[in-house]
Amino acid sequence: MALAQLQMLVKFQQEKEDKLRALYQGAQANYQNMQQKFDGLAAYRTDYLQQTQQRGQHGMASRQFNQYLNFISKLDKALSQQQQAVQQAKAAAEQRMRQYLEMQKKRKALELLIEKEQLTQQAKAARQEQKLLDEIATQQFFRRVS
Structure with missing residues (x-):
């Protein structure tokens, strides 16, 4: 494959890698936003439970206590839903990271191939130059001898 084609392919891979990095x-x-929401909701639930316990120590009507329990149940459900959202966001982030790293790996492999091709071309050019210099030296030698 020609060096220019490989370089164009690397440029294309780099663009794809940049897009995947942005997606990641x-x-x-x-994911971090979802985790912060979960942490905030969990902290709110803990605070609410503590307030309920404090109020319960001073006496509370059963109706009011049931309202507190219902609200805590709603908080538990919201926490469960938020935990699922966190897990989904984490899985999506991990998938994007794998895609990004795979594209990065492909680009680096292409860059290595380009480097090898450049070294091959340099070695070929050096051999041709040496061959030309040898021919010139041989011709000069025969001119002096004759």
Whole structure:
């Protein structure tokens, strides 16, 4: 494959890699955002439970206690849903990371191939130059001798 074609292919791979990196970074930011929401909701639930216990120590009507329990149940459900969203966001971020790393690996392999091709061409050019210099030296030798 010609060197120019390989270089064009590397450029194309680099563009794809850049897009995948941006997608990975977006997915990672989304995961972190989802995790922060989960952490905030969990902290709110903990605070709410503590407040409920404090109020319960001073006496509370059964109706009010049931309302607190219902709200805690809703918080638990929201936490469960948010945990699922966190897991999905994490899986998406990990998938994007794998795609990005795979594209990076392909690009690096192409760059290595280009480097080898350049070394091969340099060695070929050096041999041709040496051959030309040998021919010139041989011709000069025979001119002096004759």
